[in-house]
Structures are given as C-alpha cells and as structure tokens.
Amino acid sequence: MDKIRAILDQFGKLKVPASSLAPDADLYDAGLTSFASVQLMLGLEEAFDVEFPESMLNRKTFSSIAAINRAIGEITRAAA
Amino acid sequence: MANAPARVAHLQTPRQRLESVIQIARAHASEVDCENRFPAETFEALKRARLLGVMIPAQYGGDSLSLADIVDMCGALGQACASSAMIFAMHQIKVSSLVTHGTESAWHIDFMKRVAAEQLLLGSATTEGGIGGDLRSSICAIERDGAIFRLVKEANVISYGRQSDAILITARSHSGAASSDQVMAVVLRDQYALEKTIDWDTLGMRGTCSEGFRFTCEAPAEQIFPHPFAEIAAQSMLAMAHLMWGGVWFGIAADAVARAQAYLRAEARKRPGEKPPGAIRLAETVGVLQEMKSVIVSGISAYERAKLRDEELSSVGFSVAMNNVKVTTSQAAADIVRDVLLINGIYGYRNDSPYSVARHMRDALSAAIMINNDRILGNTSNLLLVSKFDTSLVA
Ligand SMILES: Cc1cc2nc3c(=O)[nH]c(=O)nc-3n(C[C@H](O)[C@H](O)[C@H](O)COP(=O)(O)OP(=O)(O)OC[C@H]3O[C@@H](n4cnc5c(N)ncnc54)[C@H](O)[C@@H]3O)c2cc1C
Numbered sequence: 148m149d150k151i152r153a154i155l156d157q158f159g160k161l162k163v164p165a166s167s168l169a170p171d172a173d174l175y176d177a178g179l180t181s182f183a184s185v186q187l188m189l190g191l192e193e194a195f196d197v198e199f200p201e202s203m204l205n206r207k208t209f210s211s212i213a214a215i216n217r218a219i220g221e222i223t224r225a226a227a
Numbered sequence: 228m229a230n231a232p233a234r235v236a237h238l239q240t241p242r243q244r245l246e247s248v249i250q251i252a253r254a255h256a257s258e259v260d261c262e263n264r265f266p267a268e269t270f271e272a273l274k275r276a277r278l279l280g281v282m283i284p285a286q287y288g289g290d291s292l293s294l295a296d297i298v299d300m301c302g303a304l305g306q307a308c309a310s311s312a313m314i315f316a317m318h319q320i321k322v323s324s325l326v327t328h329g330t331e332s333a334w335h336i337d338f339m340k341r342v343a344a345e346q347l348l349l350g351s352a353t354t355e356g357g358i359g360g361d362l363r364s365s366i367c368a369i370e371r372d373g374a375i376f377r378l379v380k381e382a383n384v385i386s387y388g389r390q391s392d393a394i395l396i397t398a399r400s401h402s403g404a405a406s407s408d409q410v411m412a413v414v415l416r417d418q419y420a421l422e423k424t425i426d427w428d429t430l431g432m433r434g435t436c437s438e439g440f441r442f443t444c445e446a447p448a449e450q451i452f453p454h455p456f457a458e459i460a461a462q463s464m465l466a467m468a469h470l471m472w473g474g475v476w477f478g479i480a481a482d483a484v485a486r487a488q489a490y491l492r493a494e495a496r497k498r499p500g501e502k503p504p505g506a507i508r509l510a511e512t513v514g515v516l517q518e519m520k521s522v523i524v525s526g527i528s529a530y531e532r533a534k535l536r537d538e539e540l541s542s543v544g545f546s547v548a549m550n551n552v553k554v555t556t557s558q559a560a561a562d563i564v565r566d567v568l569l570i571n572g573i574y575g576y577r578n579d580s581p582y583s584v585a586r587h588m589r590d591a592l593s594a595a596i597m598i599n600n601d602r603i604l605g606n607t608s609n610l611l612l613v614s615k616f617d618t619s620l621v622a
Binding site for chain 2: 161162175176177178179180181182185186188189199201204205206207
C-alpha cells in the first residue's frame with residue numbers, strides 16, 4: 148500500500164498527500180481526475196510490472212487505495 | 228368539444244405529436260436565424276404538444292420515452308430548425324440527469340413531476356469563465372448556510388438562459404473542495420438572478436441565444452443532487468449529450484442532403500436523358516450520411532447495453548466510444564453540408580433559394596467547437612494509452 152501511495156503522489160495530482168488518506172478514502176473526492184487516473188494506471192503498471200485488463204478499466208478500480216491494491220492483487224494472482 | 232385537442236394529443240404518439248411542431252419550426256427557422264432570437268413559436272408548440280416531459284417516467288407524468296426515441300426527435304426537429312432542435316436536445320439532456328440520478332430524492336422526484344405537468348424548460352450552466360469546456364472541473368463553489376446554499380458563477384455560455392424555467396448548474400461541492408469534486412443543483416427561475424456579461428452574436432446556432440451571465444442564486448440545499456457530478460457526467464450526461472447532439476447534427480446534414488436531391492431532380496427534369504454533374508457527388512455524400520446514422524444508432528445501443536452495468540458505463544472503453552460518436556458526427560455534419568454546397572452550387576450558397584444550405588453550413592460548424600473536438604481528442608488519446616478497441620462486430 149505504501150508503494151501505491153508513492154505512485155499516487157507522483158501521478159494522481161491529489162490535493163492532499165496520499166499518506167493522509169485512509170485505504171478506503173474516495174480518491175475522486177481527493178481530486179483524482181480521469182486524465183490523472185490514466186497516468187496513475189500507467190505508473191502502477193510500470194512499478195508493479197502488470198497490465199490492467201480492459202475489464203478493470205473503470206471508475207471503481209481506481210476509487211480508493213484499497214481498491215487499487217485489490218485490483219493489483221487480482222492481476223498478479225491471475226498471472227501466477 | 229373544448230377538450231378535443233387534449234384528447235387527440237393523448238391518442239397520438241409523441242413522435243406523431245412532433246409533426247405539427249416540425250412544421251412550425253421550419254416556418255420560422257430563417258427568421259430565428261436572421262433575428263438572432265429564441266424560437267418561441269417552436270417552444271410554445273412543443274409545450275402545447277406536451278413534448279418537454281416525454282423522457283420522464285410515466286409514473287411521474289411523462290411518456291417514459293427511450294433514448295432512441297428522443298434522439299430520433301432531435302434529428303427530425305434538426306431537419307427543420309437546428310437551433311430549435313439543439314435547445315430541445317439540451318433540455319432533454321438535463322431531464323435525463325433527473326431521470327437517471329433524481330429518483331432517490333423527494334425534491335427531485337417532485338420537480339420531475341412539475342417538469343412534466345407544467346412543461347418547464349431546463350437550461351444548463353456547466354461552462355465557466357477561466358475553465359471553458361472542461362465539464363469536469365469548476366472554480367466556483369457551493370456555500371452552504373444551514374438548509375440553504377448560495378452560489379455565484381461566471382457562466383460564460385447559458386443557452387436560452389433568459390427563457391429557461393430552471394437551470395441545472397455545476398460547482399465545487401464546498402469552498403475547500405478539489406476542482407473535480409463537483410455537485411450539480413437544480414435552481415428555479417425565481418431563485419437566481421442573471422446578469423448578462425456576454426452577447427450571443429455568432430456564425431450559426433443563433434437561435435440558441437447562448438449568452439454569458441453572472442449567475443447568482445440562493446436556494447434550499449435539498450435541490451443539490453445527492454450523487455456527485457462525476458457520477459452524473461460519467462453515467463448519463465456525456466453519453467446522452469453526445470448522442471442527442473449527434474441527432475441534431477444528423478438532422479442538419481439530412482436536410483442538406485434532401486435539398487441536394489431536390490436540386491438534382493429539378494436539374495434532371497430540365498435536361499431529360501442527361502445525368503446532372505453533381506449526381507455522383509450526391510451518391511458519395513449519401514454514403515457519409517448513412518455512416519453518420521450508423522454511428523448514432525450503434526452508439527445508442529452501446530448505451531442501452533452499458534446502462535445495465537454501472538461498471539461498463541464508467542469504463543474507459545465506453546468513454547472512448549462516446550467521445551468518438553461526438554467527434555465523428557460533428558465532422559461528418561460539416562463535411563456533408565460542404566459537399567452539398569458543391570452539388571447545389573450558387574443555389575446552395577444563396578440565402579434566398581429553396582436549395583440554400585447557407586444556414587445549414589453555419590449551424591453545422593458549431594458542432595466541432597461545442598466542447599472542442601481537439602479537447603475531446605486530447606482526452607481520448609489519453610484513454611487510448613491504456614484501452615484497447617473493441618473489435619467485436621456483434622451489436
Ligand atoms: C451552440 C452552443 C451552445 C452551448 N450551450 C451551452 C450551455 O447551454 N451551457 C453551457 O454550460 N455551455 C454551453 N456551450 C459551451 C460548451 O459547452 C463549451 O464550453 C464551449 O463549446 C467551449 O468549449 P471548448 O472546449 O471548445 O473551449 P475552451 O475550453 O474555451 O477551449 C478553447 C480552445 O482551447 C483548446 N483546448 C482547451 N483545452 C484543451 C484540451 N484539454 N485539449 C486540447 N485542446 C484544448 C481548444 O482547442 C479550443 O480551441 C455551448 C456551446 C455552443 C457552441
């Protein structure tokens with residue numbers, strides 16, 4: 148989750164530091180735009196060496212730190 | 228006898244009721260354009276035919292019409308008067324926000340009933356000075372004071388602002404909120420003041436009277452939609468807007484093509500046995516019109532499918548598809564009218580000929596800048612960094 152927070156700070160363009168956000172805090176309320184969510188996704192793909200499948204490319208997947216963590220978990224499990 | 232017209236109105240389908248409105252819109256289209264004025268006759272007729280609440284569920288007094296039915300009406304009206312059709316479309320887009328996101332709040336349900344019963348006309352104030360066409364970002368913020376809220380917005384473009392009975396307006400949810408943390412509120416005519424800041428003297432779509440205003444209001448907080456505007460935009464507004472606008476632009480293009488056909492037929496009659504030189508170009512243009520129709524019709528079914536699943540509606544792939552509907556139909560409309568201009572020649576170029584497409588050309592050129600295509604392509608190109616095109620050919 149700390150790794151996700153670091154990438155959020157880099158690409159999410161949030162109005163607060165990611166460390167101040169609870170795992171289930173709404174990232175869109177924190178200022179995540181659809182443009183930034185794509186940049187965030189690319190940052191996550193690079194850092195975790197994963198590729199988000201089309202079925203995960205929706206608002207819900209990137210709605211909170213916990214949701215992102217779940218999604219990455221799912222992708223890595225599916226790949227294993 | 229006194230209630231005969233009402234009974235007739237009841238027996239006919241909304242699309243049948245639209246026919247008489249179309250005649251009225253056509254009769255006044257040129258005057259509306261020349262005089263830069265609101266198409267009042269069309270809207271009196273729409274209200275008389277009870278067509279402003281058609282999208283509202285029957286249980287609240289409307290006709291429960293589907294998106295496909297509404298888009299078809301936009302296209303039919305667009306063939307007669309593009310400004311009338313665009314106002315009709317913008318109003319229905321606002322109604323669609325109520326229908327999709329207003330059913331969990333007593334105030335919004337009540338308001339929907341009023342729209343149907345009193346045939347209220349709804350305007351939209353998303354565009355803001357300093358932000359432009361970026362719907363998903365606001366500078367102005369809601370200021371809450373107990374059970375009421377206040378808002379001041381530099382609303383640079385509010386179509387038919389002075390004729391609206393209520394305006395749906397976006398703003399940041401509170402003074403400390405991020406620019407994308409927005410809400411939308413319904414504000415009634417007697418709750419806001421409009422101070423005109425910008426005139427509407429434009430190339431086309433002159434009848435929309437899309438003047439700029441400083442919008443100031445005070446209203447009960449319950450008039451703010453309970454869901455964030457992000458959801459309203461993603462789940463209904465963007466798709467509805469692009470498809471209904473596409474319907475209007477299709478109407479402009481279709482009427483231009485009809486004028487080319489009429490012109491060529493008259494030419495062919497004058498010289499029997501000879502094919503007029505523009506005939507080949509018409510064949511090509513009709514192909515583009517058919518493409519445009521397919522994009523709209525398949526866009527509507529994509530929306531109907533996506534509607535069944537929230538995740539699909541807010542997916543990147545669906546956004547890309549709807550953005551493409553907007554960009555391709557707006558380009559096609561202008562391309563088609565320009566081709567008709569070549570076919571009809573000087574008769575198309577004149578303002579006063581029955582084969583004129585001068586107004587069509589001016590109206591169609593608004594499509595590419597109504598949320599600038601470059602802005603939309605910029606967004607789409609970002610989404611395409613991660614999203615793959617759906618290559619399935621099954622509808
Ligand atoms: C007929 C008509 C009726 C309208 N009615 C209403 C209404 O009722 N209510 C309302 O709120 N609004 C209304 N609008 C305004 C509309 O919603 C847009 O705000 C308006 O068209 C300006 O948006 P824009 O993105 O083109 O322009 P701007 O945001 O002003 O952009 C200007 C320029 O910057 C460029 N640009 C800006 N941002 C980007 C980007 N991210 N990527 C690429 N290029 C960019 C564009 O190329 C464009 O040339 C209406 C517009 C029209 C034409």
